Amino acid sequence: MNKKLLLSILLAGTLGFSGCKSSKPAVAAKKSQSSKDDKMESYSKVITSKAVTDEGLFAVHKVGDKYYYEIPDSLLGRDMLLVSRIAQIPANLGGGYLNAGSKTNEQVVSWERFQDNILLKVKSFAEISSDPNAAIGNSVRVNNYEPTLQAFEIKTINNDSTATVIDVTGFFKDDIPALSGLNSRLRTSYKVRNLDKDRSFINSMKSFPMNVEVKQDFTYNASNPPSNSSVGSISLQMNQSMILLPEEPMQPRLFDPRVGFFTVDQIDYSSTALKADEKTYIRRWKLEPKDPEAYARGELVEPIKPIVYYLDPGTPESLKKYIKQGIEDWQGPFETAGFKNAIIAKDAPTAEEDPEFSPEDIRYSVVRYVASTTRNAVGPSVSDPRSGEIIESDIIWYHNHLRSYRNRYLLETGAANPSARTLDTPTEEIGEMMRQVIAHEVGHALGFPHNMAASYAYEVEDYRDAAFTQANGIAASLMDYARYNYIAQPGDEGVRFVRQMGPYDHYAVNWGYRVLPDAESPEDEVATLNKWILEKADDPRYKFGRQSSRFDPQSQTEAIGNDPLRASSYGIKNLKYVVQNLPKWTSDTTNDYDDLEELYGELLGVWSRYTGHVVTNVGGVNEDLKKPEQNGTVYSNVDKETQEKSVQWLFDNVFETPQWLLDKDILQNIDYSGYAERMRSIQVRQLNNLLSLDRMGRLINAETVSDEYYSANDLLSDVSQGMFQQSGRLDVYQRNLQRAYIDRLDYLMTGEMQRGRSGYYYDVNQSDVRAITRGELNRLKRTLASKARGTRDTVTRYHYDDLLARVDNILNPEK
Template sequence: MKRLLLVALICSMAIPSEATAQRRKSKRNKKNQTTQTNKPKPKKKNGYASIVNKNTKTDKGLFDVHETKGKYYYEIPDSFLGTEMLLVTRLKEIPGGLGGGYVNAGSKVNTQVVVWEKFKNKLLLKVRSYNAVADDSLPIYKSVKANNLEPIIYAFPIKTVNKDSTATLVDVTKFFSSDVKAITGIPASFRRRYKVRRLDASRSFINSIKSYPKNIEVVQDFTFDADTPPSNRSSNTITVRVNQSMILLPEKPMMPRLFDARVGYFTVGTVDYNSEKLKADSKRYIRRWRLEPKDPAAYARGELVEPVKPIVYYLDPATPEKLRKYIKQGVDDWQKVFETAGFKNAIMAKYPPTKEEDPEFSPEDIRYSVIRYVASTTRNAVGPSVSDPRSGEIIESDIIWYHNHLRSYRNRYLLETGAANPSARTLDTPDKEIGDMMRMVIAHEVGHALGLPHNMAASYAYPVDSLRSGPFTQKYGIAASIMDYARYNYIAQPGDKGIRFIRQLGPYDHYSINWGYRVIPNATTPEDEVKTLDKWIAAKADDPKYLFGVQRRGAFDPASQTEGIGNDQVKASTYGVKNLKYVAQNLSKWTSDQTNNYGDLNELYGELLGVWSRYAGHVTGNIGGIYERNKKPEQNGDVYVNVSKTKQKESMNWLQKNVFTTQKWLMPKNILKNINHTGYAQRMLRLQNRQLYSLLSGGRLERMMNAETTETNYYSAVDMVRDLRRGIFSETAGQRNVDVFRRNLQKSFIERMGTLMTTRGAQNSDLVSIVRGELNVLKSQLRTASNRAVNRITKYHYRDGVARIDAILDPKK
């Protein structure tokens, strides 16, 4: 019995009662419930079906683009992660006056190579640079990557994946409706200029997103608060419509062609760390379209072959009907040029397709190259393009024609050819001639879009007197290339027969397209091509028709100046001025007498002064000029050659006679007294100062001082300044009054000399010595001349000149 009681007691202690167990269980449940309540609830996953469903609008293409509940999503296949694409930002529609008239609908704002990369729970859009490259199999590749970190434009949270997990969905709404600087339509310079404060999100939105097989086009409307907008000032608002094109770059880049400075091409560049030399190679590749022959065997045999993919330009639907044929001709004129490179039907223009022909056609779509017709008062045309930075392959280009540009050509046609060309002596230029001008402007801009920069040496290729020959000008034009700024034949004189007055494509254009576009058989690397390319250059090296001259600001090569024609600037400008005198005498008769209005006369007179100034500037370029002829060491002759002393002194004499002596023919009373009440003397001074300041510029004088180190017979800086002083102050040699124009010019000479005294670096060169010496000589001249001056104002003027020189030479007095 005792044993049974003991067992029962042990059991009662070991096994809790049901009530006790229930209480403990209740406590545990309560504890668990408390713990679960304190834990954050897991976020509900945003599944594919919640984004893409029957209510979703889907546009299939490069990426599938989904629009649902006011948001846009990209469905990016994993196969495209790391794939290089080109992101091009353009202005689709703009407010009036944006950029001062040289920005238009269709203008490119930014171009960048981008890649999509996955990082944790985000998808990154990164910019990839080709400023430095190395093969990923080499150890140095790691250093190139480490020292060229790619910027992240945007980090997109991953929303979900598609049903088979082969693509990632991201919401791009915020990216395209926010002020992301990398894709903005208002760059930093505009923000400063127009005092842009912020993007107003309530007035900014995505207009549309369309996906095509190789590209995606996004149209955004951005509205910014701005204190000084370019138009509609009272609104304090700038609204721009921006187009973003994301295009798939070729999986296999086109084989590049190495740039050679002896043939003009736009370029892309990189620093190549693959080299085994003691430094990295800086490489530049020409920019060109990918033209590949359909029949390589026939091409290799020298037959004309069509390209696999021709270059096609579409005309803007906004182009006036009567101008379309001229624009088309300006493109099609290049077909003959490409035949020189072995291709037929390589380039063509097409009229804009109708909605039925191509419902997806859009000038902003990067699949289409378009010649855009812009409603703008700007007088210009441009030929930009978009290229693959890996190879230089041109992907697309939009040529821009501004509506008012033909007015400039009409005016210049009248002014530069009116003396020898009766059909130019009117404000109503014949349609055929206007059309021919437009055709050649388009051809020029197409040249840019093909990769060709300006070739300013082309206008120096022909002898001056050849440009007075009808047969010569009809065959060769007025310059060796359409890519020069040689618009009209201003050399031909009254009585010359059969002259071509308007520019045209020339022999250099055939040569440069052949050099850049002809496929070289059996070449598998850019380096393999160099030997053949060099042979092509060597074959033409001694012929001026095939020389290339760089356009540069502050040009030092007189053979590569803008707006000139002929190989002798003194002779050409003499002919040009002679013609211009005839035009000045008849300008009223050809304009205001016909219209009973002075508006056109005023406009054309102002441009006439500009034409005269250009002719003078061409001659000024000879003084201190240095010819530049890019060469390889295997070629004969030097790269840089000074203009002869004889030519420089001849040019100085011409300037004294035709610029610094008062050109009274430039100020006919019947014009001046009907277009302005005052300002005649100051207007002439501005024109003379342009040449005076150019002659007395630090760069020109430095070149002339350096000639002492390489030449034995040279026109020295001290001789030039002396000759300039003697000519401008020639009245001091006798008892002659100085008219107001010359008094102003002489004051300008003294002032400019004073400026040279403080030019940076002048104290450690001969420049200060020359200036001080010439001013002292002039001071003595003026003192003597003031004692025998005929009239009072001349006497006062000379005394004032002495005081001005004293202030320069001894400013502490």
Template sequence: MKKLLLFSLIIAFYFPSETNAQRKKSKKNQTTNVKTTQKKKTPTYSDFVKKETKTDEGLFKVHETNNTFMYEIPKSYFGKEMLLVTRIKDIPAGLGGGYVNAGSKINTQVIVWEQYKNKILLKVKSYNAVANDSLPIYKSVKANNLEPIIYAFDIKSQNQDATAVLIDVTKFFSSDVKAITGLPSFYRKTYKVKRLDASRSFINSIKSYPENIEVVQDFTFDADAPPSNKRTNTITLRINQSMILLPENPMMPRIHDKRVGYFSIGNVDYSSEALKADSKRYIRRWRLEPKDPAAYARGELVEPVKPIVYYLDPATPDKLKKFIKQGVDDWQKVFETAGFKNAIMAKYAPTKEEDPEFSMEDVRYSSIRYVASTTRNATGPSVSDPRTGEIIESDIIWYHNHLRSYRNRYLLETGAANPSARTLNTPAADIGEMMRMVISHEVGHALGLPHNMAASFAYPVDSLRSGKFTQKYGIAATIMDYARYNYVAQPGDKNVRFIRQLGPYDHYAINWGYRLIPNANKPEDEIKTLDKWIEDKANNPMYRFGGQRFDPSAQTEGIGNDQVKASTYGIKNLKIVAKNLPNWTSNQTNNYEDLSELYGELLGVWNRYVGHVTGNIGGVYEFNKKPEQTGNVYVNVDKKRQKESLIWLQNNVFSTQNWLLDKNILNKIDESGYTERFLRYQNRHLNTLLNTNTLKRMIDAEVIQSNFYPASEMIRDLRKGIFSETNSLKNVDVYRRNLQKSFIQKIETLLIDKKAKNTDISSIVRGELEALKYQLNTASKRATNRITKYHYKDCLVMVNNILNPKN
């Protein structure tokens, strides 16, 4: 009996009763059913948009609840094209080497929001390839240009009338999403960036405006080599993401023509009737439409429906505001040439009391930002519609220290002929005029105009010494050239303008790009009229556009149509400045800091004047034309001008320039390094002359031009000039010794340059080395000065090693 009882107890322990089991099962099922019911509950709008939620009305409603951000996207916006612009809002010191600043644009891309099942997809759309959507080939273009998805969002809920969806964008904007990063791969590599530290990164703010949404991200990265505060191993950036709704009705684009300078956008059009895809380019410009089209058509000046307005940064110093405003307003007269009055203007930003909703981040407002930076520069970036080239907004940037550059250049380049420049305390009116013209230059960029370096070649050199001419035409035909100062004017010239200004090309280019052409319904309808406007001015150098490359008539910082003559005037003035530099600097300040700074920049000015002449040798003029115009597109500089330029270089560069090497300055600013510094400048021009591309252009000239300067003759002339001491008993000074060795080293590199292989270059170099060997051998025997003798023998060894390498 006891055994039976014990057995029953054991069975009961291991196998619960059916009743208990059913009870537990029932409870488990109840729990499961409760959980299932909870899972199946559909979240409602009020679960995300609560009483404590802050809502910002605008393009999309933006809801914030305890640092969680939601976008309420109207379904009507699905598929609509928007521009996503990534900028740096605030920046650590030194990032990008000083030329990246608060406001710098990192990336621009067209995006669309699309629904796919229960997801909202953010896609990047490309306009590199296009086709009319009514044509069969449109399907192929779409199939071969699949749009990347940069993020997929879960749909959290809909609004009450189901016209909009809610998505959570918190993770998207607080993560290191490469497609919208403010720290591109180049910077990550340079600064050895490891990762984004989520604990020190967050969304600063999201604000919605009628046409855009602005997101500010505070991101902190771990980095082994940050640009500043290196011991922190940290880079912190404030990044701004602008999402801008593109115009519903795109502006009719204007076809780009390289004979007139405009920034442009391009695509490949598969709708073309040509036997290939047609590459098209459109100029970048603002949309200006007349308020009164009938009056505009009659040739009357008419205000635009929407003028171009720039707001001044409240951080701008009060004393400078009027000059910045003038720099913008100066373009009003230019736009009148295109038929518009009051087309562009600058305004002071409203106060909070005047307009509490005003923000410099709002895409409806373009701005001129004043940046606290030691960088000496200014920029004129803009954001444009990639479909048409329409400029949507622009933020011109002025760096605080930029005026220092202008003061120094003003003193160095005009001080000989301009008494008001002979001081470190430049008159306020002069500083203001300089700033005004810099702003005008940057506004020109923001209007779509690139640099036009050929404009300074339009004026005869001696006209730049005329007060009447320069007061009317300035010192270059456009503000878009880098012709900052009149360094040609000589002491005694009367009423000469020294600072640049807007010129005739600016009126011409704005008219060409902005004047409306009647009865033109598509871009192709405008071509005939646009061509005529160009051809009417084609023979006048004031209206020529040229880009800087191999063309000596399109160089930065040059003025006048004769580089040799202009640089001769410039150096004549510079000698006067060099002689007086201590009187205008250290003698006034009782320290040598400004003297040291200005002497270094004086060498830079001399170097630029020299560079303008160097460009003539192997230079090719470029005259952009269409076949119906007469004349060649490419014309080599004639032999006489090239030989004249080389003689000038021998006298003003390769000969020792004692006026530049004044011991009364050198022994006040540095303990050593004078010879090395001067050689660096000489080498720049030596390298240009003995550059493979320069020599190849000279060799090619033999094929297309009768009056050419042979490369062999140029190198021979260069060698004879640089080693002229070998023809006499004259001792070689230290500067010339350095230069002569440098010449040998440079021509040695031509023998091993792969681009020079199988060309005449190696033949010419070997021939010149043999001639030099004979010169050095003879000279070393005649030399009486010990260091000169040693130098010749050293050069002889160098030449022999090149001609007869041991390996």
């Protein structure tokens, strides 16, 4: 089918778009034309016979070195999504987290005529009036005036007076911040002076039935470029995608915090309530059944337009199988929602099959394979802010990410999993890991955030059961950060070690994507959606836990099992086995210490994570999102006994010098020094985490809601007693930790809550924190004086004298 015929079909109303908006805008536009229209150059003089024209949403003309848009009057005022994306990038730009395919901006725009100009306006839907006839709509407009991104002089009118022609050459050749790939931070970091116009140009412009794609090559003069410093410049290629949005947006679905979805927010001033109505809609793809009657009968039905992901042409052949499996693993959850073949993986077409295919083209969703040393993968998407409809997404996979998974596989499962005890992980096992990571990132692109409560759904002992783990995986959702089964012990044969799709994923897809044909508005769906939640409310497998709830031991990153104390104890027991064998699995086989050094460093990170899971119990608050019709409260404090046990566990496993980590056969082969400092930094990190101001505030708050609670004073008393229970000579690690404890008490006497991720929910200076800390410091003076008198070791005595001086300086800062 040729492009002109396809354009006419699409603009006639297929694929959910309604074609011409109406005759009204066109008529208005013609009325606004001034007498200057007759004085403009003729169409044939501007768009000459030498013009190279590409028909599509707009006709795009290239005449010599100039580019023109021919904008139909019927598209004036229509909402379009303008997405800026990096197409090609120099090495190291952005520190490894920018790449070919990275989105740098996303904005809704419209083209509007004003006198003899076409204005490109940037639109926002954060504040709206959903009732077009409501008087408040005028107030919303005048108090949310839309900025003009660019004004273009009309060069000519087409021969039948149905379209205006503008010159867009300068717009796409200039350094427009809203379209740029270099934000202000990068410009400052790389000392960018200006755009070098002699080395910047428009690479191509292509028009398609529903979108226009522009590629730009930019070169900036920079004093400190991220690579090729001798050139003194940064070159990158940008892609600008502009796609026509549906005239009638998809019917949105109202968000419920008990089910995890990414969202779009609007404030609706047409509400009859006594305040503006804040509406939050979930982000999701538009799936409609081909056969609505069969769908209503409960049959599996293919969608009119499935979600299709193409594999980057640069994807290694050996990995394509696993990437496709990861994408299509979501077919199972979509079948739960009534759709068959809802999501499909395809190879990118060859140049012969489709010479116009481009991964940056907004018509295509692509799994991008990035040649970068960064160890990561992400799943961003582009959505219509009016309704939350996801239009396109690119999954980004960085080349070195598999090394992270190999290392974690060895460290976290090597004790119980013989096949992980090697640097050459079997291909099928590496492939399975990649498959699950791709599926996780696709989940983000389908609208799902991390569900950190999914790993709390299973009993700790279930992770040692082969039948259970093979059937249920290691978390109730693939969207949890639960990568490996680190609980299984040596001898637990047949258990599953790698994550997989879980029951929550089926539940969430059904909740967000099942079509409710009788619902004529988002509000009509609420009763059914609420009913589905209540049916699962008492089953922990269907609970959603927010990643931002860092105070909740039920929703922890990288944790598995419903008891952090037992789970972390099993994890550390496994790490002890790994440390004993790490040289055998690495340097003994490679005759090189590089891998041993890398893996030992990462093992310390794993140990730190396990201990952090236990810290969260202290001052922990369980968050169970629910509505008033459900029993129980949303927030409940972790019981006192669990908190006391957690503090004791931290002393047994963290603050008492972990000699098992100080293996001389490892340490003396990976570095000449720094052993004590490396251990100090990890121990202090957990100590400071334990004695954070926000945790102290939660412990103080517990007094107001609980009859029996673990108090801030209990915590300081227990930590202090544990810190100074040793007698006699202290080793370097003990001395370091005690100094760190005194420094932390100093912080508690002077620090303030920081506005940010931890929140700002109480005034520290007017709370009990200072009084409790002062009391502990005064008590410590007596303890330290006694210990200084009772030791014969010179360094230890000097150490206690120093601590006394530090305490005195804290209590008497003016001395």
